[in-house]
Amino acid sequence: MGLKQNGAVMAQPKILLTSIDDRFIYGQDIELWNEAVGSNLVLIVNDEIAADSRKWAPMRVAAPESVWTRFFSVQRIIDIIHTATPRQWILIMVASPADALALVKGGVPITKISIGHMQAGEGKRPATPAVAVDDADVAALREL
Secondary structure, three states, X not given: OOOEEOOEEOOOOEEEEEEEEOOOOOOOHHHHHHHHHOOOEEEEEOHHHHOOHHHHHHHHHHOXXXXXXXXXXXXXXXXXXXXXXXOOEEEEEEOOHHXXXXXXXXXXXXXXXXXXXXXXXXXXXXXXXXXXXXXHHHHHHHHO
């Protein structure tokens, strides 16, 4: 059963997968994900990108024409995810485990998470060739 808003039961959104990947949409990867999970809506959830529409253009070009792509802050997704319609099959893309955890804590019904790419940087150590983590990442992943 879904959440209640103003006494009415709301349907759960169809979130097929949440991907942690700091590259978001790039190359053929988004097409492969869409084929694999069957999504028709990709939500790029990142406060920085949501605030700067100039960063959207390259990602919109990379996304398949058959898929809607939207850019939102973490809080905006928390606020609106339960208004998704049953015909929206959703792939959520976040840059970090912290963003995924914030969504879950905010009530976004995430059940599957894939870790794609997390860039190396100061304080990060390699977990795999494509994933580098710091203590905060590890703590967020454990909590998820």
